[in-house]
Structure formats: structure tokens, C-alpha cells
Amino acid sequence: EDAMTLMKDNGCFSCHAIASKKAAPAFAGIGKRNKRFEGENARYVIINSIKNGSKGKYPHFSDMEMPSYTNFSQEELETIADFILAQSSKAKGHGGNCGGGKGQGRGMGMMGGMR
Known part of the structure; x- marks a missing residue:
């Protein structure tokens, strides 16, 4: 299956979006x-974050915890990881939605103020 189908079928878009923050x-x-x-x-x-879950990697989302997804095959995990890495060109930078999306915001964007 392709990454979008795998991610939709497993609820990834319940919390994540491609280029804008959600939960x-x-x-x-x-x-x-x-x-x-x-x-x-x-x-x-x-892949490790998908398989084992994740918490606290992004300061703005420090209270959120991603559960582990152990149902994916290695090939499916690689497909999803490659898709996520390919989205990097769509990142808006540090400011995200805070400060009009022009990078003036601190700690509210997709990178959560990471430097």
C-alpha cells in the first residue's frame, strides 16, 4: 500500500496533518x-517513533503522547518514513502559525521553537 493509505487507515491524520499543526x-x-x-x-x-511511540520530542507538543504502532510490516514502516521525510520541503520553519507564519513566533510552530 502507499503511505497515504496506510496512514489514513491507521488514524495518523487524526492527530497529524501534512503541513499544518493539529494535536x-x-x-x-x-x-x-x-x-x-x-x-x-x-x-x-x-520508524522507531512509529513502532515504540513518542513523547516529548517537540516542546509545543510535550503533553501529547503518540502510541506505539506495532501492526506495520518493516516495508510499510519504510514507506511511511520515506513519505514523512519527503514532506520536509513543505515545512514552514520555526514560526509556523504563530506570528503570521513568517517565523516571528517562538515555540508555537511546527518545529516548536527548536533550533
Whole structure:
């Protein structure tokens, strides 16, 4: 299956969106943040978060906890991780929606004030 189908079928879009924040960070921001790791390491970090859950990685979302998703095959995890990493070009930067989306906001955007 393709990433969008896998993610829709498993409720990922209940909390995440592609390029805007919801209850959890946008996939574009997650992709941008994890691009700092080289190749397979970037993919591994995302896969690890999906398999084991995640909490506290993004300051603005520190109270949110993503549950673990152990139902995906390794191939499905790689498909999803590659999709998320590919969204990094859609990230709006540090400001996100705060400050008019022009980067003036602090701690409210997709990157949650991360530097």
C-alpha cells in the first residue's frame, strides 16, 4: 500500500496533518527535523517513533503522547518514513502559525521553537 493509505487507515491524520499543526506536529516539520540525520538514520528515527511511540520530542507538543504502532510490516514502516521525510520541503520553519507564519513566533510552530 502507499503511505497515504496506510496512514489514513491507521488514524495518523487524526492527530497529524501534512503541513499544518493539529494535536501533533505536522509531517513536514517531522520530516524537516529528522533530515538532520544522514540517510538510513533519519528513516530509523522515524520508524522507531512509529513502532515504540513518542513523547516529548517537540516542546509545543510535550503533553501529547503518540502510541506505539506495532501492526506495520518493516516495508510499510519504510514507506511511511520515506513519505514523512519527503514532506520536509513543505515545512514552514520555526514560526509556523504563530506570528503570521513568517517565523516571528517562538515555540508555537511546527518545529516548536527548536533550533
